Amino acid sequence: MPDVKQQLTAARCRDDFPILNRHVHGKPLVYLDNAASSQMPLQVMEAYRDYHSRYHANVHRGVHQLSQQATDAMEAGRESLRRLINAADAKEVIFTSGTTDAINLVMQSWGRTQVAPGDEIILSTMEHHSNIVPWRMLCDEKKAVLKVIPVTDDGELDLEAYESLLSPRTRLVSIVHVSNTLGTVNPVKQITRMAHARGVPVLVDGAQAVSHMPVDVQDLGCDFYAASGHKMFGPTGIGLLYGKKEHLEKMPPWRGGGDMILSVSFDEILYNELPYKFEAGTPHIAGAIGMGKAAEYLMTLGYEEIQKQEKDLLDYATQQLTAVDGVRIIGTAREKSAVVSFVVDGIHPHDIGTILDFEGVAVRTGHHCTQPLMERYGLTATTRASMAVYNRREEIDLLVHALREAIKVFR
Amino acid sequence: MMDSKTSEIYKQVVLDHNKTPRNYRILDPAMYEAAGHNPLCGDRYHVYLNVDDSGIITDITFSGDGCAISKASASMMTSMLKGKTVTEAEKMFHQFHEMAQGKRDPETDPGDLGRLKVFAGVRNLPARVKCATLSWHTFHAALKGEKKVTTE
Numbered sequence: 001m002p003d004v005k006q007q008l009t010a011a012r013c014r015d016d017f018p019i020l021n022r023h024v025h026g027k028p029l030v031y032l033d034n035a036a037s038s039q040m041p042l043q044v045m046e047a048y049r050d051y052h053s054r055y056h057a058n059v060h061r062g063v064h065q066l067s068q069q070a071t072d073a074m075e076a077g078r079e080s081l082r083r084l085i086n087a088a089d090a091k092e093v094i095f096t097s098g099t100t101d102a103i104n105l106v107m108q109s110w111g112r113t114q115v116a117p118g119d120e121i122i123l124s125t126m127e128h129h130s131n132i133v134p135w136r137m138l139c140d141e142k143k144a145v146l147k148v149i150p151v152t153d154d155g156e157l158d159l160e161a162y163e164s165l166l167s168p169r170t171r172l173v174s175i176v177h178v179s180n181t182l183g184t185v186n187p188v189k190q191i192t193r194m195a196h197a198r199g200v201p202v203l204v205d206g207a208q209a210v211s212h213m214p215v216d217v218q219d220l221g222c223d224f225y226a227a228s229g230h231k232m233f234g235p236t237g238i239g240l241l242y243g244k245k246e247h248l249e250k251m252p253p254w255r256g257g258g259d260m261i262l263s264v265s266f267d268e269i270l271y272n273e274l275p276y277k278f279e280a281g282t283p284h285i286a287g288a289i290g291m292g293k294a295a296e297y298l299m300t301l302g303y304e305e306i307q308k309q310e311k312d313l314l315d316y317a318t319q320q321l322t323a324v325d326g327v328r329i330i331g332t333a334r335e336k337s338a339v340v341s342f343v344v345d346g347i348h349p350h351d352i353g354t355i356l357d358f359e360g361v362a363v364r365t366g367h368h369c370t371q372p373l374m375e376r377y378g379l380t381a382t383t384r385a386s387m388a389v390y391n392r393r394e395e396i397d398l399l400v401h402a403l404r405e406a407i408k409v410f411r
Numbered sequence: 412m413m414d415s416k417t418s419e420i421y422k423q424v425v426l427d428h429n430k431t432p433r434n435y436r437i438l439d440p441a442m443y444e445a446a447g448h449n450p451l452c453g454d455r456y457h458v459y460l461n462v463d464d465s466g467i468i469t470d471i472t473f474s475g476d477g478c479a480i481s482k483a484s485a486s487m488m489t490s491m492l493k494g495k496t497v498t499e500a501e502k503m504f505h506q507f508h509e510m511a512q513g514k515r516d517p518e519t520d521p522g523d524l525g526r527l528k529v530f531a532g533v534r535n536l537p538a539r540v541k542c543a544t545l546s547w548h549t550f551h552a553a554l555k556g557e558k559k560v561t562t563e
């Protein structure tokens with residue numbers, strides 16, 4: 001058997017993503033919307049297909065062969081994800097429907113039991129709506145208070161302001177690891193250390209991190225970590241919540257049903273152990289298998305390869321876009337992931353998005369579910385190109401070419 | 412070279428109305444007024460109008476900002492509706508709406524659309540239909556006395 005590790009490189013991995021060969025409006029697809037959803041490699045599709053064509057059955061409840069195989073594959077997926085984020089125990093990895101669902105789990109289970117009137121929750125200006133809305137809801141219910149870490153002009157968190165927001169009433173810090181709009185990589189290890197110094201737990205929204213950089217939850221020290229399958233080469237409808245066992249064990253279940261119980265009578269329920277306590281009902285089995293496979297794909301490819309390629313793409317895109325007259329990049333933090341948000345003088349991002357689409361270039365335009373951040377920069381929308389390891393410099397050239405065409409139309 | 416798909420919607424007249432929008436000012440006093448907002452794009456407009464005793468729109472203006480399609484549409488709408496009766500204007504609203512949704516082909520069934528048929532191309536851009544119709548919905552809401560509309 002040849003060493004798979006030697007075969008899979010950033011240069012070769014593009015072949016694993018068949019969708020990248022399609023055409024859009026008669027032009028070759030240039031897919032630069034990876035922060036919204038990344039594409040799936042054949043290996044993940046194969047795992048998906050395998051489940052459906054060979055052992056599709058429910059998990060954790062059948063004595064028959066198919067059910068056992070499905071259970072094993074799903075638990076193998078959990079183990080792959082545990083390895084990906086280096087959790088101490090696979091029991092600390094809970095399958096959810098995505099990052100949003102994971103944050104809502106913490107809000108409903110941990111938040112509703114731990115947060116009291118007058119307590120404070122710290123977020124930042126650059127949070128995705130999914131890390132704002134649940135906490136706003138909780139604060140409304142509990143008469144608690146949201147505190148917001150400001151963002152600098154470059155798109156970095158103001159850590160001095162953060163320090164001064166930490167108070168005896170702080171109950172939680174919930175912070176994005178990598179901003180989906182700015183690309184900023186936040187110093188979550190330091191943020192966690194500062195919170196822990198005051199006994200405050202930390203949730204990290206890792207939706208944009210896991211497919212781009214090594215994540216070690218034990219090294220970060222965070223209490224919770226959330227991620228989505230569809231942003232890490234896996235399927236939609238699946239995600240994970242990592243939680244330290246000490247928290248998860250104390251937290252009440254948030255959804256009731258099958259699978260999350262040990263025994264049920266009309267008078268008393270005995271809840272199942274971790275992680276099943278938080279996985280009521282039939283899970284997204286195919287999704288869990290696919291997401292596990294995606295984790296293996298990432299580990300086989302290796303973050304060194306990924307980061308080398310993405311850094312090159314980021315630098316190249318930044319340089320090429322900056323050279324276009326009238327383009328201003330939003331988000332110029334020192335530590336950045338391969339995301340470039342920009343505005344163009346006198347042209348609305350939606351018009352740019354439509355014209356780029358005619359040229360086969362897929363980007364995201366709008367507020368990227370970060371309205372408070374947009375407001376911070378006095379904008380309603382940006383155009384965002386977000387890269388993945390399978391993207392190529394030539395695609396950045398096509399983006400820039402299409403952008404110049406768009407500008408010509410409007411000048 | 413401009414792609415044919417590009418030129419289908421970003422026609423010269425649309426680009427021109429975007430660059431120098433007509434009736435682009437606050438009307439004060441205004442008998443009718445409403446705010447329109449497309450939360451998806453962040454497009455925000457106000458439409459103001461005055462109507463005389465015989466039901467004729469004596470003045471109609473708009474303010475606000477958004478993409479080229481929404482701004483040009485608002486600009487062309489106000490130029491078309493000035494001097495029309497409320498009944499005629501409402502009829503055009505429905506025809507425009509049908510065209511944007513692909514339910515009326517302005518080539519075979521132009522109705523009163525006239526120059527507005529430059530927006531027919533949005534029927535092939537589902538994500539942009541709301542941009543073209545936002546000012547029309549806002550106009551309609553203003554007449555009905557609703558102060559705010561959103562397209563979601």
Ligand SMILES: Cc1ncc(COP(=O)(O)O)c(C=O)c1O
Nearest residue numbers: 098099100128130180205207228
């Ligand atoms: C930073 C960030 N957090 C959370 C989410 C929400 O992820 P999902 O929609 O998969 O739940 C996203 C996705 O858009 C994101 O970019």
